[in-house]
Every structure is written in structure tokens, then in C-alpha cells.
Amino acid sequence: MIVRFLQFLLAFLVVRILWGLIRSLFSKPASPPRAAPAGKTEQRGEVVRCERCDLHVPKERAVVRDGRTFCSDDCVDSRGRA
Ligand SMILES: [Zn+2]
Numbered sequence: 001m002i003v004r005f006l007q008f009l010l011a012f013l014v015v016r017i018l019w020g021l022i023r024s025l026f027s028k029p030a031s032p033p034r035a036a037p038a039g040k041t042e043q044r045g046e047v048v049r050c051e052r053c054d055l056h057v058p059k060e061r062a063v064v065r066d067g068r069t070f071c072s073d074d075c076v077d078s079r080g081r082a
Contacts (some may be wrong), residue, residue, distance in 0.1 A: 046058065046059055047059065048062045048069045049069065050062070050069065050070050050071035050072075050075050051068045051069060051070060051075075052070055052071070052075035052076075052078060053071060053075055055071040055075075057071040057072075063075070063076050
């Protein structure tokens, strides 16, 4: 009885490991096309464009002021000037 349970458990683990491998194999080809487009298109929420100098910066590094995004504090300070 317990042997059958262990066999089932083992089979379950093997299936899970294989499934993880298959998933990683299928998810890998998805990343190169994302890096391919030149900095023009905004990668969903990851990179934002500075409204001052048009520089693309990672969202976590971007500075948001008044609902606008900037690459740095320098651009935030110079936004009003010409
Ligand atoms: Zn900037």
C-alpha cells in the first residue's frame, strides 16, 4: 500500500520536474524578441521615456512628478525651462 503511494509520489515529482523543464524550454525563446526592438517601443511597464530628454529608463529608476516621468532629478528641475 505505502509502496504504491511512494510510486505515485515519485511519478508525480517526475512529472512536475519534466513539466518545469518543458515550461522553461518554451519560455526561453520568448525573451530574445523582447530585447530585439530598438528603444522605440515601450516594454510594458518596464521602461519609461523621459519627457524632457526622451531617454528611456527602467521604471524603477524613473522619477515621476505631476504624473510625468523623467529619467533623473536634473530633468525634473529643468522641465520648466527651455
Ligand atoms: Zn531626462
